[in-house]
Amino acid sequence: MKPPPFSYHDPRTVAEAVSLLSTLENPKLLAGGQSLMPMLNMRFVLPDHVIDLGKIDGLAYIREAPSKEGGNALEIGAMTRQRDIEFSELIAAKHPLLREGILNVGHRQTRNRGTIGGSLCHLDPAAEQVLVCLASDAIVTAAGPNGERAIPFREFPLAYMTPNLEPDEMLIGIKIPLWPAGHGYSFLEFARRHGDFAVVSVAALLDVDAGGIIKRAAVALGGVAAVPLRMDAVEARLVGQKASEELFRDAAEICRAIDAVADVHATVEYRQHLAAVLTRRALVQALAKVKR
């Protein structure tokens, strides 16, 4: 239960970190340490080099900026601590779904150290920040030896806990295009205990016009499969329809067909059931939060 021996590096710039990543044999990046440290202690990972990103300036920020795609976007540095996201007034006002998700991440002690970028790259299929980024069409930026690359979050999870990053690339920033003011949102999860990874989690966003017609919907599910799922079929069933509990029930039933995984916590059928129930509840909650 002690970390294996490794060489420790604490670069001061992204360029230095990328250069270490591309030259060292078997390196591992250390962000907030709330996933990598347990894996080191239990020797699930045996890196020869640990590159600590904690001393690089300029990777921890939360700000709103105009987006190339139109409208404004929330920009979050990869090394921003989960605690700072939890207490950010900007995020509470502009992207409350992220705050709701964060409140389900671990505990105060782990959120004080854990970073959003670390969680996205660890890519646990039940991770809350991963789910919020998927539901919000986030765009992440990776830095590598040939410069920076923007990756739409839908293309980021490649397989179980495998992010779309080259071995010599590192995540540096997250951009989340903002939904219109007054949009509906809900984050729900079923976990055995507060702070545990979810058995199933759901993130939902709704934009509804004055007549109650759904203009835009986003639904993403975590914990059900090897990667978090964006539920395009559910969204297609919702958009253009008048919002109602019957519609939500009907759309959520689509989740019973998910190719879900079974493990020690839950069977396939139970996960499908939770997915449908939680999706319906999240849509009901999201609608109740719409402010026009």
Added chain:
Amino acid sequence: MESRKITVTVNGQAHTRDVETRMTLADFLRHDLGMTGTHVGCEHGVCGACTILLDGRTARSCLTLAVQTDGHAIDTIEGMAPNPKDKTAPMHPLQEAFRDNHALQCGFCTPGMLTTIIELLRDNPEPSADEVRIAISGNLCRCTGYQTIVAATLDAAKRLKAEGRKP
């Protein structure tokens, strides 16, 4: 084994040591500084027994490397009572409330509980019972059933308010 020289301020006192880069902060406190008040339970960030304050914020010392704390300030349970050498002197009001409410039996989880609750009371001087339960949800206690810990925390909040003291 690779090592580095670090200087860490623990409970207000600076310590300079050569540490193996793979050493956790928990082992550094216990083995190198002899401060065994910080307990090591699960060593993978689940039990909360090793919780310390790093620059005033709680952290699991088993999930932090000692080298990462170079130049930073740590507070441990040893720094909580104003006069720990004097057995008759009053302890911190939170510690007194723990004793009076029977909030510990074996005491293994207590250092982590106390550091966690100190942060809670600094952020939220008058928490509800529910807020206390959420705050200690990352700390396992196998003796008390948590009831007395929640009661002690609420009691401590009252005592601190009555004394006009910050936690």
